[in-house]
Each structure stands twice: as structure tokens, then as C-alpha cells.
Amino acid sequence: MTELDFEAKIRAIASGMEYPRTPDTAGSVTARLHSVTRPRLISKALAWSLTILLILISSLMLIPPARAAIIEFIQIGVVRIFRAEPTPVPPQNQEIPSTMVPVTATALPTSQPLIPMLENLAGEMTLEDAQKRVNYLLLLPSYPADLGHPDRVFVQDADGAMTILVWLDPQKPDQVLMSLHFLPAGSWAIKKMEPTVIKETMVNGHRAIWTTGPYPMQLENGDLQFMRMISGHVLIWETKDITYRLETDRSLDEAIQIAESLKPITSP
């Protein structure tokens, strides 16, 4: 039998193949597409936890009207700060949009207590476990001298482990005194839109940015995005691999002093 004859026979025999009934794949896929609102890089639980955390560390503010023209931005580490012409500070007593959750770290009378919300956060662990979990060195402020170790430690791992250290106010333990973020390169990206004050400064010889609110902050990881308002003071500086973000109600000078006091973890 020639090759052509053999090929013709194979084709003829194959045409008689009986297959199981073709399922309604189109219907199933359509249903699945309708049930998926958006692809997720991280779990719903983690996304929700991150949302809560961002609310927790942010003060209650309102997103100012969107501006059409962003004239420039400053990039520092994974943080990109967009600047525009000075934006009027929205009044604090303005009506809160329904999309914003009224929770603040500065203990407004109507705010929810923070501690129960902290209990809902994912990724909490001991400082020691956090250090084992991430591949960069966790540093702690040695100033103020009585600050001590953070009260809560979270590692949010989504294509890059972000560490968040939280110090609570000893006088008001349901409020956050200070938080320090470690953002490794290539993981999370933060966009700050139009902070009211931007000042370039230095932390241990590294370029740093000081911003004050209120301004919207967008935290991105892949296609996951959170938009929250920040009103506190934030000092951002970068080293070779890590972007640090210190949120505090202290002054710039004191924030720099805290930032420059970072040291490897020692026993409490």
C-alpha cells in the first residue's frame, strides 16, 4: 500500500469516530464569565483585609474632584506622586460618599473601634515570623527610645511581600500611633494624587519625599486596586531594594529622626 493509500484509509477510518455528545460548553463558559466580576491575583479575604488595613491607617477624608490635567509626578521607589496646581482642602464636615467607609485612625466620635478591625486582618504574625517570611531585613525605629517593638505585624503577600508594622497609642490603644511599610521593588505600586504639601528631603543620604494630606492614594498590585484618602503625614524614602513608608502625626524633622533611627531587630 502506498503512503497516499494509507493516508486515505486513515482519514476514512477516522471519519467514523464516535464521540461522546458535545456538552453545552458555550453555555457553561458564558455562565462562568457572568459570575466573574474581575480576575483576582489574591484571595477575596486578603483583598478585604488590605482594604480594611488601608482604611485603618488612613484618616477620614474625601476624594477631591478629579482633575483633568496632571502636570507632573515624582517617582520614589514604588511610589509615584502626581502633582498639580494647589488643590483646595475639602472641608472635614462634608458629606461622606457612600463608597468611603467612615473609619479613621484619629478617633472621630462616630468611628468604629480599631481593635476589632485589626482582628480581621490577614497576614498577622510575630515580628520574628515576619522576618523569616520576607527576604529583606526588617528594621525598627530606635527613636523615640520608648517606642519599643510594634504592637501588630502584618505581612501581606501578593506577588511580593509587603510588611506593615503598626504601633498603637499606649494612651488610646484603639488608635494607631504610627505605621511603617516595607515595600519591596516590583510588588506593590502606590500612586498618590496631588498631596497638598510635597517636600523633598533626605533620609540617611537617600532621597525622600514628605507629603501631607489630604490626598487620594491608589495602591495597586496587578489589576487589584484600592483607592483611599490619606490625611496624615507620610515620609517615603527608598534604598536599593525597598521603599519605606512611614505614616505618623509627627513633624517632618521628627519623622526623619525616626526614619534615620531604623536598626535591625534586637530583643525587646
Added chain:
Amino acid sequence: MDESTLIRHATNGDAAAWESLMLLHQESVFRLAYLLLGDPDDAEDTAQESFLRAWKYLKRFDGTRPFRPWLLRITANLARNRRRAAGRYLAALMRSFRDEPASMRVEEKSAQSLEANELWHAVQNLNLADQQIIYLRYFLDLSVNETAQALQVAEGTVKSRLSRALEKLRSIIQQDFPVLADRREGREV
């Protein structure tokens, strides 16, 4: 609405256009998955994943090329990945021999279907690349051009690979599938 229009609409996010495209191609996709995996449930899962993957990456599809080969390439890749799961393929093969549904019982099959089933088992003795090219060309009846698009090779490469695969298949049939060989020889007279 023709296929290229459906594709254009689907690329712009039109889910109804995508559903129409799926209806056009779901049989080919399911059958290729079934031939490669040997299990209807696995084939259905793979077919669904194929369409979901295709929907996700539809913007990358080159609209000047035929759609079916692109879709079948996705299906073949997913099926190959699925086969790599330990024991899954062998288990499916065992089931296909052991638990054929009532509607597919041997005594109810036509002689032609029996031959085709035997041929399928013979093809399963080839390596995966040879299986794939034979399924596309002879079982799903793709043209040489479509087969080349599905495999992302030149048409000449398809012809040479087919020639080698058929040679191996002929040897396997002669050695291990005498019933199929006898039937074929009987018909040749």
C-alpha cells in the same frame, strides 16, 4: 454575522458575540480535548478552560488568520498540561476501556465506529506530537494550512511530520492491532 465580525465584536467585550463563536467551535474543541485526554469529563473541563483562556487573550489574536486553529492550539496546550498530572491520563485510558457508556457498547457500534476506535487506540501509542498532528489532520479534518496554523509550523513541516507519523502508525497497526490491519486489508481487496 460572519466569523470575523463576531471576533471583532467579541474583542471589544461583546459576550453575546463570544457565545456565538463558542457555539461554532465547541464541538471541535471538545473533540480534540477528548481525543487527547480520553475522558469526556476531562475533555469538557478542558474545553471550558480553552474558551475562557481564549476570551482572556482574544486581543492577542491576529484577525488576519483563521480562528479555529488558534483555538485548537490553546486546547492542545491545556490538554497537554492536564495530561502531565500524575496518573490522570492512564486512569482515563483505563476508564475508557473499562466503563464505556451504554450507548457506546461494543455490540451497538457500527463496524466503522469499531475501526475508528481501534485506530484511536493505535494512535495513542504514538508520541504526543504525532498524536496531535494526526488528530488535527484526520480526525478533525483540518486542512494542511489550518494544521500548520494550529501547530505554528510551515505547511511543509506539517507534511513531513505527517509522513513520519503515518509511517510509525503503520508499523504499530501491523504489529499490535492485527484486527484493524486485517479489516483494512480485507477492504482493500
